[in-house]
Amino acid sequence: MKFVKRTEKCGLLNSSKIGDEVILNGWVASNRNLGGLLFIDLRDRWGIAQLVIEPENFPQLAELGRTLRSEFVIWAKGVVRKRESVNTKIPTGEVEILLTDFGIINQSLLPPFEISDLTDANEELRLKYRYLDLRRNELQNNLVVRNKVYQIVHKYFYENDFMEIETPLLMKSTPEGARDFLVPSRIYKGRFYALPQSPQIYKQILMVSGFDRYIQIAKCFRDEDLRSDRQPEFTQIDCEMSFVEQDDIISIFENFIKVTWKKVLNVDLQLPFARLSYKEAMENYGSDKPDTRFDIKIKTLNTLFQNTDFQVFKQTLENNGIIAGINAKGCGNYSRKQIDTLTEFAKKYGARGLAYIKFSEGTVTGSIAKFLSEQEIQDLKTTFQVEDNDLILFISDKWTRTYTVLGALRLEIARQTGIIEQVKNKFNFLWVVDFPLFEYDETEERYVAMHHPFTSPKIEDIPLLDTNPGEVRAIAHDIVLNGVEIGGGSIRIHDADLQKKMFNLMNISEKEAEDKFGFLLTSLKYGAPPHGGIALGLDRLTMLLIGTDNIRDVIAFPKTTSGLSLMDNAPSFVDEKQLNELGIAISPNSKTM
RNA sequence: GGGGUCGUAGUUCAGCUGGUUAGAAUGCCUGCCUGUCACGCAGGAGGUCGAGAGUUCGAGUCUCUUCGGCCCCGCCA
Numbered sequence: 138m139k140f141v142k143r144t145e146k147c148g149l150l151n152s153s154k155i156g157d158e159v160i161l162n163g164w165v166a167s168n169r170n171l172g173g174l175l176f177i178d179l180r181d182r183w184g185i186a187q188l189v190i191e192p193e194n195f196p197q198l199a200e201l202g203r204t205l206r207s208e209f210v211i212w213a214k215g216v217v218r219k220r221e222s223v224n225t226k227i228p229t230g231e232v233e234i235l236l237t238d239f240g241i242i243n244q245s246l247l248p249p250f251e252i253s254d255l256t257d258a259n260e261e262l263r264l265k266y267r268y269l270d271l272r273r274n275e276l277q278n279n280l281v282v283r284n285k286v287y288q289i290v291h292k293y294f295y296e297n298d299f300m301e302i303e304t305p306l307l308m309k310s311t312p313e314g315a316r317d318f319l320v321p322s323r324i325y326k327g328r329f330y331a332l333p334q335s336p337q338i339y340k341q342i343l344m345v346s347g348f349d350r351y352i353q354i355a356k357c358f359r360d361e362d363l364r365s366d367r368q369p370e371f372t373q374i375d376c377e378m379s380f381v382e383q384d385d386i387i388s389i390f391e392n393f394i395k396v397t398w399k400k401v402l403n404v405d406l407q408l409p410f411a412r413l414s415y416k417e418a419m420e421n422y423g424s425d426k427p428d429t430r431f432d433i434k435i436k437t438l439n440t441l442f443q444n445t446d447f448q449v450f451k452q453t454l455e456n457n458g459i460i461a462g463i464n465a466k467g468c469g470n471y472s473r474k475q476i477d478t479l480t481e482f483a484k485k486y487g488a489r490g491l492a493y494i495k496f497s498e499g500t501v502t503g504s505i506a507k508f509l510s511e512q513e514i515q516d517l518k519t520t521f522q523v524e525d526n527d528l529i530l531f532i533s534d535k536w537t538r539t540y541t542v543l544g545a546l547r548l549e550i551a552r553q554t555g556i557i558e559q560v561k562n563k564f565n566f567l568w569v570v571d572f573p574l575f576e577y578d579e580t581e582e583r584y585v586a587m588h589h590p591f592t593s594p595k596i597e598d599i600p601l602l603d604t605n606p607g608e609v610r611a612i613a614h615d616i617v618l619n620g621v622e623i624g625g626g627s628i629r630i631h632d633a634d635l636q637k638k639m640f641n642l643m644n645i646s647e648k649e650a651e652d653k654f655g656f657l658l659t660s661l662k663y664g665a666p667p668h669g670g671i672a673l674g675l676d677r678l679t680m681l682l683i684g685t686d687n688i689r690d691v692i693a694f695p696k697t698t699s700g701l702s703l704m705d706n707a708p709s710f711v712d713e714k715q716l717n718e719l720g721i722a723i724s725p726n727s728k729t730m
Numbered sequence: 731g732g733g734g735u736c737g738u739a740g741u742u743c744a745g746c747u748g749g750u751u752a753g754a755a756u757g758c759c760u761g762c763c764u765g766u767c768a769c770g771c772a773g774g775a776g777g778u779c780g781a782g783a784g785u786u787c788g789a790g791u792c793u794c795u796u797c798g799g800c801c802c803c804g805c806c807a
Contacts (some may be wrong), residue, residue, distance in 0.1 A: 174763095176767065206773090222765055224767055226767080316806085360806095362805060364806085576807095586807055
């Protein structure tokens, strides 16, 4: 299959080439045979060019042209000329190539779906034939944006004196955090490497080594269940800096985001981004990654209901819980069925029930209307700035659950009322800071690190470590865009004794800490500088830049939500011989089909 | 681990309370056509109804099991 090498790219042809003889290479996107005239759309990475065959003058070309089918690969030689009828829909629409010669380089089977912008083939099929799906404009563009982000990262951080350093993919398995992917060692049977959940420990050690400013576009692996925005392997823009405070990290990354948004979208962002404490974020938006593009806010109502006769609320107050609510504006006409659906929605997030009142044509109705005093109703009207046809939703439960459920309801109401659609072009960046250092794990009955075990407590909270660990705040920072967490980091502990104390508080024994993290603890004793960093999710960043909510749209070869690769059928069984070499036997009952 | 939803020509879908030969659009194939660009016109081919079992005189339709896609809860420092 000989081919004649191109002199031009299809998508870059324009009227400046008129009169030139050119050679193109590409895929047949479509062909239109008008009998006395044949048109062929030829596609490459840069776009589409129209080829013309005139059977009257080139009968043998026409004969070959009639055998062309979609996705055949061809070379085509001809002269660029102005079209008789211009196509304004494509960049090359002013010109066409009158063919003087061409050849078929490779044929193609009939593709299982049409390679076009309009394709509506389902994702399962598109994932199986990923190489065909990737020929489509949309996915090509997504990877173009992703590539732009790579280039901006390399340039921006290089110019700011960061060093790119690769860290191992085969590392030691560590407890805490996500489940590791394990890689068996052949040489040391029974031992395993782990794929990194992130290069966290290595980058801290690089700080001890004196590299001062590290950046890496790093692959990370977490063996947990997937979602539309989560893949088992994903990419982080991973950073660590020495001799810095939180504000230094924040400012470097705010500016990185600003540069990226300017270069990719030509959007000017205002710096600095807003900052919310974890407490503010939870109590106002019911989330540690609040979507602040719209105004619905949660109101805490413990004071308002301090003298309530409503037993459910009364009990919540007695149990030191929280009563809070949101105003679903304009939803006062919701039917019983719609409210039931909202209740079911709330229950998914752990709510035991959903109380509500409706304000409609001057009357107050709803599940708890009859339990409320006139004064309470007046106060609610003021608190929520109630207008006619508003719906107030109440949750009363423990602090976290109350706010989390209302946070979910807040987003659901915004979706149902079309508010999300209205604000979809806004970019509301913000930082969430002052996270709790620990959260209490009910099942394990111990404190676990909210961020990770190397996060430094706020200096002024260190005394609380001994008295009330749950109250200690971390020097941690998450960056959030439109309700999506796009990155997070912290100032790390650079003192071996404090680090030991942290493990201690998390009920990790001295022996285990030494066994699992000893190398880090030891390194901290050899002159560790104060350091901290952050990692941004490159996949999610790209998703937000192109406006998709499907992470598979920004990854060339993604897995399904059940962790399968439909193109190559990974994971797969392996030969008995391979297992023997590794000293691994599969237990009889654990084998899946 | 749990919940929801979907699976029918190559593709996207329709198929009612179970009832003749499972339809449409598009794609594909053949022929005609000199300015198309979602070309047009005429004709044609194309189905293990995801798989397995069951109920029934009869199953695309009902039941159970199972496989797979998507979405969500748990999980994901």
